[in-house]
Amino acid sequence: MKTIAVIIHRGPVGRTVDLATRLDVSAHLDQVTVVANDLSARPTGLPAGVSWLVPPRDLGRGGAFRYAVAAMPEVSAYLLVENNVRIGDATIGACLELLAGANIGVVAPALVDEAGARSVPARTTRFLVLPRILGNAPADRPSEANWVSGAAMFVKAECHQRVAMDGRYFHGLEDIDFCYRVRNAGWSVVICPRAAWRSGADPDPDGFRGYYEVRNRLWFTRLRGWRGRTAAAAVWTLCATLPHAITYSHRSDRGEAGSRQTPAGRLVLRGLLDGLGPVPPSGDPRADEPRPSRWAASRSRSGAGRRGG
Incomplete structure (x- = not known):
């Protein structure tokens, strides 16, 4: 399964370079690509094998992912990951193994935040459409979910060809919308018990x-x-x-x-x-x-x- 990691970049380059360097030596990834949503030039210190794409404008997370997919269509799977996530090779391998299953379109690791809390299966609330927790995810086996965070998700290329991520949201809810449409198209969204670590979302610098x-x-x-x-x-x-x-x-x-x-x-x-x-x-x-x-x-x-x- 040929897999490409897509890192969405904005702001200081240190975390992006560090993550790209770690993913570049993964035994399970064939290519690492960075989409520079802040339109910045390729930084020094980035491994030579890592691609640095500068889109024509800020495309948000969903639009940047679509931009990378269009640039590299001949693959089997993608890892969409933000630069504040750290994901080990064992977790990458376990998630890709799950993604290879029939009718599984999206797989995400169990994200662990700075306080040590793990992500669990969730759905939106009935009326206000806000994230709602549905109990504890099993720590020893995969579990289905209505949606998973776009901070780190593995997407089967065949699934994205049929149900592309929607870039018009630009900032927020594109991951929830994507997972809902994936499930409506007959694919499963799964949480892997293997963990990845998230250092916390960056503060919104513009207050938007x-x-x-x-x-x-x-x-x-x-x-x-x-x-x-x-x-x-x-x-x-x-x-x-x-x-x-x-x-x-x-x-x-x-x-x-x-x-x-x-x-x-x-x-x-x-x-x-x-x-x-x-x-x-x-x-x-x-x-x-x-x-x-x-x-x-x-x-x-x-x-x-x-x-x-």
Whole structure:
């Protein structure tokens, strides 16, 4: 089974170079490829055999994975992995062995976070479409799941040819959406008992997380025709998420750092409006992603104008 690892890169190169170097000597991987979503040039110290792809623009996780798949189609499987994950060769081998099984489209290791907690089978909540734990995963055998984290997942190439990851989400929920469509197409999503370690997600440097959490959740429900869940998510956003974000914005604005960011309440409201507006076609992300940057830029210009006046 010819397998290519795809590392999604952004920011400081140290972790990416370290992970690529480790994966480059794996007995189970034929190629390691980095997709530089921050459009940075190939760094020094990267092993010669590792490919460094610079996409035409920031494509998000799903779009970057699609970009790498299009560049390297003649393989049997892919490992999609973020640069804050450490995965050993024994885990890679065990996951690929499971992935070779009939009708298994996606396999993920049991992710262990910095506190020592292991990922377990999960599903989205019925109305608000948020991650929900379904009990403890067996530590000695594989278990099926509704979805697994895109921080580290093995994807059968044949499965991705039929059910491609959707890049329009750009930031968040693309892994959940992908796994749901994989299962609907008749493939299984499986958690391997072998572990990988995640050092923790990087903080959102632009403060855009609130926008994408609201918008993508609404897109996810609308694309499935879940009118009741869409209404529940919209009401929850108005009655709970938005007031909380406005309160947070007022507190942040008291500090100099917070005043330079787009208020969280505004981002949540924009996410609600875009989530209920036209949904773009499946495939690559919108041309204006990261979309919230336009409001951050306008706020920066208006602030500079007030200071200059």
